[in-house]
Amino acid sequence: MDLESELRKAMAERVAEATAPDSLAADVKRRHRRRAARIRVTVGAAAAAVAAIALVPTYQSFRATPAGAPGTAAPPDRASVLRQPERPPARGVPTSPSPSGRPGTGTSPKPPDARPSGGTGGHTARPGAPGGVPALPGWVSYLPRGLTATAPCAVADGAGRKTTTCAWRGSAGWVEIAVVRDSGLGPEDLAPMRGVPGHASVRGMPALTADAPDSGRQISWLARPGVGVVVKAGGGTARNELLRIAEGVRP
Amino acid sequence: MPRSSGHGQECEPPGEHTRAGTEPTQAPADGSRAGTKSRQRRDDRSFVEFVTARGDALLRTASLLCGARQDAEDMLQTALEKAYRHWGRLDADVDPEPYVRRILVNLVISRSRRWNVLREIQMAWLPETPAVSANHAVELRGTLMDELRRLGPRQRAVLVLRFWEDLSEAETAKVLGCSVGTVKSQASRGLARLRERLDENLAPLGS
Structure with a gap:
């Protein structure tokens, strides 16, 4: 038996009826187009993911530019009570309790009524505070050293809107914090009255910055629906710490 | 296998x-690439x-x-x-x-x-292996193809290229990317294996 010739015949018999479909070339082209499209989609998705990962933090960092000063880090000669909890409050220097009331983070327990309120001016006296001088409200956790409250917080109530305004003055400059409560309060109500507003963020919430009177700067934001905050600071080092002061306001 | x-x-x-x-x-090789444009x-x-x-x-x-x-x-x-x-x-x-x-x-x-x-x-x-058909002689070529399919892919490729495509040993070696000697040995072993298996299957029929 000639195996080679038998093998040739067997192969010929086996594939005698095999014919390529007429659409073979079109099928191949379609397959190629699908593959190319799949690669393009994959590359596009990968590029979009990389761009999103790379660009979003950059964009956020641009949006969250410090409001009033080139730097937000506190100078070494001044620090908040939060950073030096063991230091007793100095006479005439405003101090603040821990906003969260966690043990070891403040010098005194948080007052039961920490929100601005009418009647008493929205502040509470605390141990160690100088007599006759209003202490720091519980909803303000940071002020630069050298500031003293000039008067109790003022409350203005009218037309469904209640505004609590507290002010401090001293060698570090001046700071004024206003908390506005109104059920219909919107961002436009907090827009600065003068200058071109800029964008910033306070604890992740979008905020508007602008110049304030007396060479000051101001920042305003909606802390939550119906509650807005306007912080103004000027003179001395207070202006440079505007954003840090704003971060410490928790109405 | x-x-x-x-x-x-x-x-x-x-x-x-x-x-x-x-x-x-x-x-063409790199040396003549200038002329390919x-x-x-x-x-x-x-x-x-x-x-x-x-x-x-x-x-x-x-x-x-x-x-x-x-x-x-x-x-x-x-x-x-x-x-x-x-x-x-x-x-x-x-x-x-x-x-x-x-x-x-x-x-x-x-x-x-x-x-x-x-x-x-x-x-x-x-x-399971199929039982030997009574009409085995008629199915010689079918059996041959079955045995061809059971060969390894390289041996099968050598046999197909050599005996179906009628390629020379050098051409087959070029397609497979191996030496001519390898093609010769693969073809020889593949044919020997086919012959051996066919002898086993066809022996009962006296073919």
Whole structure:
């Protein structure tokens, strides 16, 4: 038996009826187009993911530019009570309790009524505070050293809107914090009255910055629906710490 | 079993991932690359003409290499798609069929190796073998094809290229990317194995 010739015949018999479909070339082209499209989609998705990962933090960092000063880090000669909890409050220097009331983070327990309120001016006296001088409200956790409250917080109530305004003055400059409560309060109500507003963020919430009177700067934001905050600071080092002061306001 | 073929004179790995298997090999060497810019390249129309003219032959080769018609069509489409990617780089005055055939052979061998691994994992016992038919002499060629399919992918490719495509040993070696000596030994072993198995099957009939 000639195996080679038998093998040739067997192969010929086996594939005698095999014919390529007429659409073979079109099928191949379609397959190629699908593959190319799949690669393009994959590359596009990968590029979009990389761009999103790379660009979003950059964009956020641009949006969250410090409001009033080139730097937000506190100078070494001044620090908040939060950073030096063991230091007793100095006479005439405003101090603040821990906003969260966690043990070891403040010098005194948080007052039961920490929100601005009418009647008493929205502040509470605390141990160690100088007599006759209003202490720091519980909803303000940071002020630069050298500031003293000039008067109790003022409350203005009218037309469904209640505004609590507290002010401090001293060698570090001046700071004024206003908390506005109104059920219909919107961002436009907090827009600065003068200058071109800029964008910033306070604890992740979008905020508007602008110049304030007396060479000051101001920042305003909606802390939550119906509650807005306007912080103004000027003179001395207070202006440079505007954003840090704003971060410490928790109405 | 397929991996046992070769014994020290293996061909170079002919997987479809090797550049030799997918890149056009008909482009001239770097030394003459300056002259290639003026050469005419193949276009889309020539691809359609090539597939129309040689589709049947390639499908038959693929059928013999794969053993199953559906697999052969799929393999052929994959091979043609790989060739189509680089079609514009092929010289218009050179026959593209050896290039396509080489891709096809490499694809089939690679796939057979993958499938063999799967089969070894999944089948814990020997598969049942069909009983010898009473009309075995008539089915000689069918038995021959069955035994051909049981050969390793490389031996099967050598036999198909040598006895179906009628390629010379040198051409077969070029397609497989191995030496002529390897082709000779693979063909010899493949034929010997076929003869041995056929003798076993045909002995009861006195053929």
